[in-house]
Amino acid sequence: QKEVEQNSGPLSVPEGAIASLNCTYSDRVSQSFFWYRQYSGKSPELIMSIYSNGDKEDGRFTAQLNKASQYVSLLIRDSQPSDSATYLCAVNDNFNKFYFGSGTKLNVKP
């Protein structure tokens, strides 16, 4: 069973701070990596995808990938209360099956 591990949190940060979310995965042949945001009672929403080592920035979000360490992270700059949600890490393997972590709950306090 391929595993995607995340700290369940909750991670609490003050408004305006940087939130750092981490994820590790067990399958070395994983090709694609994703971060989804899920508000309570809602479905996951794709916010970032990353395919190669390094950083990828999109607005206030930066995804970081290190395949050698099997580690992917998401940084949220200038955190807002509206960023409060559960963030799911997902991995796509060579067979194009998606595996999800259990998510990290983020609380941004005003």
Place this chain on the structure above:
Amino acid sequence: EADIYQTPRYLVIGTGKKITLECSQTMGHDKMYWYQQDPGMELHLIHYSYGVNSTEKGDLSSESTVSRIRTEHFPLTLESARPSHTSQYLCASSDIAQGNNEKLFFGSGTQLSVL
């Protein structure tokens, strides 16, 4: 961005009833999926399809069945609902043509409660 529609949004039903959860997408995506998610827990893949007339069981054993007669439609059926089936059911789709850039998009989900 994919448009994926799930109905009903909420369903409360008695034990033993047969139910069908509907899922349709308008983007022409080949692959469609059903995930099950309990509150605060990870998503579990229960069924997926690579295209018309293709259905596969996922990693989590499920008593449900699916069909894929049309590209855009991927309904999930429970022949006899039980309280253990109470959960959120999420339908998703992706485009094989994107290759390694394949992304997964979700519908709004169906929250099922079996009494």
